[in-house]
Amino acid sequence: MNVKVVLSDMQIPDHDVRAVAVVQQFAADVADELWCVGDEADSPEVSKWNKASAGEYVGTLQKGLDTTHRVLKGFRDAIGPDKLFRIQRSNHTDRIRTYTNRYAPALASLRDLRYEKLIRLEELGIEFDDQPADIAPGWVIAHGDEGSLIRTAGGTAMNLARRFGKSVVCGHTHKLGLQHDHDSVNGRIVRQLFGFEVGHLMNLKRAHYLRAGSANWQQGIGVLVQDGRDVHPVAIPIVNGRIHFDGRIYRG
Numbered sequence: 001m002n003v004k005v006v007l008s009d010m011q012i013p014d015h016d017v018r019a020v021a022v023v024q025q026f027a028a029d030v031a032d033e034l035w036c037v038g039d040e041a042d043s044p045e046v047s048k049w050n051k052a053s054a055g056e057y058v059g060t061l062q063k064g065l066d067t068t069h070r071v072l073k074g075f076r077d078a079i080g081p082d083k084l085f086r087i088q089r090s091n092h093t094d095r096i097r098t099y100t101n102r103y104a105p106a107l108a109s110l111r112d113l114r115y116e117k118l119i120r121l122e123e124l125g126i127e128f129d130d131q132p133a134d135i136a137p138g139w140v141i142a143h144g145d146e147g148s149l150i151r152t153a154g155g156t157a158m159n160l161a162r163r164f165g166k167s168v169v170c171g172h173t174h175k176l177g178l179q180h181d182h183d184s185v186n187g188r189i190v191r192q193l194f195g196f197e198v199g200h201l202m203n204l205k206r207a208h209y210l211r212a213g214s215a216n217w218q219q220g221i222g223v224l225v226q227d228g229r230d231v232h233p234v235a236i237p238i239v240n241g242r243i244h245f246d247g248r249i250y251r252g
Helices: 017-030 061-079 095-103 155-164
Strands: 002-007 033-036 084-088 127-129 133-136 139-141 167-170 176-185 188-198 220-227 230-237 242-245 248-251
Touching (some): 002 133, 017 061, 017 220, 017 248, 139 155, 167 230, 176 230, 188 230
Parallel strands (some): 033 084
């Protein structure tokens, strides 16, 4: 049996420190592999929303990337040096590339300006996927911005699953939910698709773009338990800073 822990959007430095700590504790205990759906970093300084505004000039981009590196190092230390750790590209981590291509194209080919170099993933033994990747038999991990955004939890992932022809685990929506689309003939299942969204690990008080700090989002992570070619998705909510899983309680 292989347990894959799937990290949700953290948008560091706007992450929930307590929630991240409890997930690190959880991953240390149960993870055979660690995957991240992306948006581990926020990088608002180079977002289109901050162009030509004060947010573009605050000078904190490097500080945010350094904090991202430290948090990811915490996850690497939790699971140990030898276990698989992979991260998906995402719209927030695309921001530096998009900004450079648009406003400083002569610099775009510099290898040290690639996001994965800026947060020193190689130093941490973390792999970076620039496209959706196979995570388990019949399953793909994506960020979630590859298709239309659906309000219902699990719907964005389900749409991608129908497009890809494989079950999808993703983030981007900050919702925690699991949808099913299965077909059977004569009592035998002939097609089995899941759409799995894994929530978020943000501190909502730091999401200043939310009106009154209000959003229909759920803190959580995902787990894929692989037993041979069978894959069992488990949505893990974080409630009051705690994770309940397999008879154990994890506290941040």
